[in-house]
Every structure is written in C-alpha cells, then in structure tokens.
Amino acid sequence: MSTLQLAIATDFAGEFPQIEKIGEILYKIAQAGFTHIHWCFEWDGDYMYSSYEMQQIREWMDQYGLRAKALHASKGSRRNTNMIDGHYRKDYTSEVEYNRKAGVELIKNRVDLAGCMGAKEIVLHLYVPHFTIWEKPETEEHFYQQVYRSFDELQPYCIQKGVRICIENLFDVPERYELDQLDRLLEKYPPQFIGFCLDTGHANMVWGRKMTDIIHRYQDRLYAVHIHDNSGSADFHQVPGEGNIIWQEVMSALARTEYELPLTLELTCNDENVDKFLKKAYEAGEELTGMYREEREKHHTGVLPGERLPELIKIE
Template sequence: MEDNRTENAGLELAVNTDFAGESTRLEQIRTTLERIAQAGFTHIHWCHEWDREYMYSPYEMQQIREWMDEYGLKSKALHSTKGSAKDVNVREGHYRKDYTSDWEYNRRAGVDLIKNRVDLAQALGAAEIVLHLYVPYITIQKKPEVKEDFYACVFRSLDELMPYCMEKNVRICIENLFDMPGEYMLEAWDRLFGRYPEEFLGLCYDTGHANMVWREQAPEILGRYAHRLYAVHIHDNNGAMDSHWIPGEGNIQWDKVMETISGSAYEGPLLLELSTNELDQAGYLRKAHEAGCRLDGLYKKGRADA
C-alpha cells in the first residue's frame, strides 16, 4: 500500500475515523487507522459510536491507543453521543441515557455516558469532546413554557460534568446543527456560554451544517463566537444536504471560512469530517489530505496576517 507520509512532512491534519462508515470488526478498525496514517494524516477524530448508547471499556480504550501509537497517530477531539435515537425536535416520551431528560435517573445515565467519552478522550490524548444539543423547538413553539424546563435539565447535567471535565482536562464543545432553525442554536450558545467558563465549554463549528442553515452569513456568525471556537468539523456541501464532501467539491467559500477560523481561539490541526462510499479508501484519503493541505495553507496565512 502506497505511503503518503513523506509528503508535506511536518504538516498536521486530522480526519474522522468513520469516513467510510463504522465497522464492529476490530481488524477493519485497525486497518482504517493504518490507512489514515499512510495517507499523511497525523491526527484522528474518533467518531465511532458517535450516536446511541455504547459504553467503552477501559480495555477498548487501551487497545485504540496502542493502535494509534503503532501508526504514529495522535487524537484531535472525539465525538461524544447524546444517547438513544429519538425525534430530536420534540420533547415527548423518554429515551435511554439522555442528558437533557426530565426523568432524573435517565438524565444521570446520560451524564455517565458523556463521562465515558471524557474518559476515552483522556485515554486517546484528546483535549475536547464534541457534543450535540438538540433544542426541541417544535414543542417549544407549541408550549413555550417547556423551554425553561428543558434548559434546567441541560444545566443540571453540565453542572455535574464540569468538575469531571476540568479534572480530566477535557473540554466539551457544542456543535452547530441543521436540525433546527439557526436562531435556536444561537440562543443555546448564548445561554451556555453566559453560564460556563471557556475552560469547560466551547463550540464546535461544523462548516457543512453552517452552510445549510446560514449560507453565506456563516463566517460572520462564527465570528461572533470566535473566542469560544475550540473544535471544527470541516467538510463541504451544496447547502441542501449534509453531504460531508471533501472541501472544494461544494459551494462553501473556504477563503472566508478559513479567515474566520484563523482569527479565532482555535488551535490546529484542522480536522476534516468526511463521508464516502468509494471502494478505493486509500485513494480517497490521499485526495482528502491534499484538500486539507490547501486549507491549512489558508489557515496559516490568516494566522500570520492576524
């Protein structure tokens, strides 16, 4: 298998581990890490089991870390999970391990699930985890009184998580989503960042989600929260679907996006969050790495000019 690590020596770049989907076969997971390294990536964004209720054993954490060490990989962030699958736009019914739940034991189980991901992040050497916060806006539109109860549950969970995260030196980053109107995401950020310190809570800027919701205004909106930007998910689309294309394959204006990121609190490496069905995974990763290198040039130029 061709090794691309000698090119662009010294350049750091991250990619998600589930770029070609998730496999429960351990040999396949190990091969994926090997291919990521051979394509020239220096860091991974662990995205396996980013959804649902899977709990990692300490032995699994150790196994993943040893594979990373074997292939010379480091960790840049890790994707946490909100808990069971559900209709995220409404607040009705109860689903397991939900940190926003108003059933106390279930909420605490959701906190334990996030703590598990904090433990995994620490084991892999990641400084932050990415977390989805779905505001049940359809229910809130019909029953405005639900909003404060929802946030009260969220605050209780984050209050419990903060000392745990601070002790482990792992920050939680709330990701912008496309499952709700943009104003609900901004309100959530304003509420959370007004309550919690940046050492504990930041934001993850997903370029594809932002393009779907805010289009050409996305860099400007990101700029308002640049001081809280500690994680990124970089990928492209045409504004209609969450395609997770390689940067340059959609219509995102990357010069403006990278200018904003370079002037923020974010410290590299840049992180690509991609998805493909291509059979030639090695070739796909090389193409993705080349695109990432181009963005890295824009990012470093912006940092130098700042």
C-alpha cells in the same frame, strides 16, 4: 519531511463492529499522511466503551503514530430530537432523573476515552425540542434547567480530566434555537469547560456565506471544527472544494479565533478506493491548512505574506 498536521474523523468509511476493520482504517489514515484522528465511531447511540477498549485504541494510535485532536461524544439513545415524545435511555436532557444521570454517565465515558487518547475536547450535540417548545413555550426553561443540571455535574469532572465539551452547530434546529443554546451555555460556563465546535457543512446549510458572521460571533470560544463541504441543500460531508463553500473566507475568519491546528476533516467516502479518497482528502486539507496559516500570519503581523516588516527607526 512534511510538517503538516491534519486530522480526519475515523468514521469516513462507516462504522465497523470488527476490530480488524477499525485497525485497518486507522492504518490507512496514517499511511495517507494524517497525523491526528477525530474519533467518531459510536458518535450516536448509547454504546459504552470498556476501559479495555480504550487501552486498545491507545495502542492502535501508538502503533500507527497517530494523535487525537478530539472525539465525538454521544447525546444518548437514538430518539426524536425535534420534540419530546417520551423518555429515552441515556438522555442528558431528560426530566426523568435516572435517564438524565445515565446520559451524564455516557458523556463521562467519552471524557474518559478522550483522556486515554490524549484528546482535549469532546464534541457534543444539543438538540432543542423546538416542536414541543413552539407548542408549549413554558417547556423551554424547564428543558434548559435539565441541561444545566447535567452540565453542572459534568463541569468538575471535565475540568479535573482536562477535557472541554464543545457544542456543535446543527442544521436540523431552527436558527433562533441554535444561537440561543450557544449563547446560554457559553455565557453560563467557563471556557475551560464549554466551547464551540464549528461544523462548516451544517453552517453552510443554515447560514451560507454568513457562516463567517457566526465564526466571528463565537471566535473567543471556538476550539473544535468539523470541516466538510456541500451545496447548501444537504449534509453530504463532501471533500472541501466539491461544494459551494468559499474556503478562503472561512479560513480567514477561522484564523482570527482561538482555534489551534490541526484542522479536522469530517467526510463521507463515496469512492470504492479508500486510499484514493484519503489522498484526495489529505490534499484538500493541506490546501486549507495553507490558507489558515497565511491568514493567521496576516492577522498576527498585519503584514501580507512575502512582504517585509518595516525596519525599526534607530534612536542614536
């Protein structure tokens, strides 16, 4: 029996309003051999999960023998993320107090869902309004003060629930703002509250092979991953091996971080045959997990796989 643990994001085939469709997707994930899910439905927008829906998800997981690696939280209502052009509902970065607190409430809702599912991390996007900051530099610190207020309110809630927030690297924010937000938050907040989620597809679009430098930069706080491939030009969410990411390098760097298996695939299915797609995804994840384990062993023992450890000198 295989001991491989592997996770996949639940929205690989899209979003579904029908619970029959959601249940079917979870069944297919389990049948394909995946042991864990990364709950990604309603990852964007202002949908609030009922406690009854949370119970239903938990029962699906138990029924199909699935566990939760993490889930994707929502930044709030859909809006222009590059600039401040008004005030939107459920926005944890908003300067309007009602909107900001509603955004905090939305994130707490996902923390509650994570707790019900048994997940230890939620992944969150932080979009810095860089167009506005470029035109009005004085708005940058004000923006972060709102972010800090929200995270200050979330910190005791998350720690009490045992759920960490992992900030994901994005591709539609300039590098300067991307690194600045991570540096700020990881310096200000403790590791049991704030971590880093590496999205390999986004990183490939922004940094290419320098992705490994980013992994090393945040290796002590890297707790979540979104694994997918592309050619560096668009966010296609392809199966690893279909783009130009050099996975041996990525796995070698990842093996030196705080990340713990299973790996999480975040893919888009472009095949009408979902079962065939999941089989292909599983095989790719299996190969990457093998790379990770091999590199992890080399890192912790300093010995290449297959080599023998030197015998200890006996002292008579």
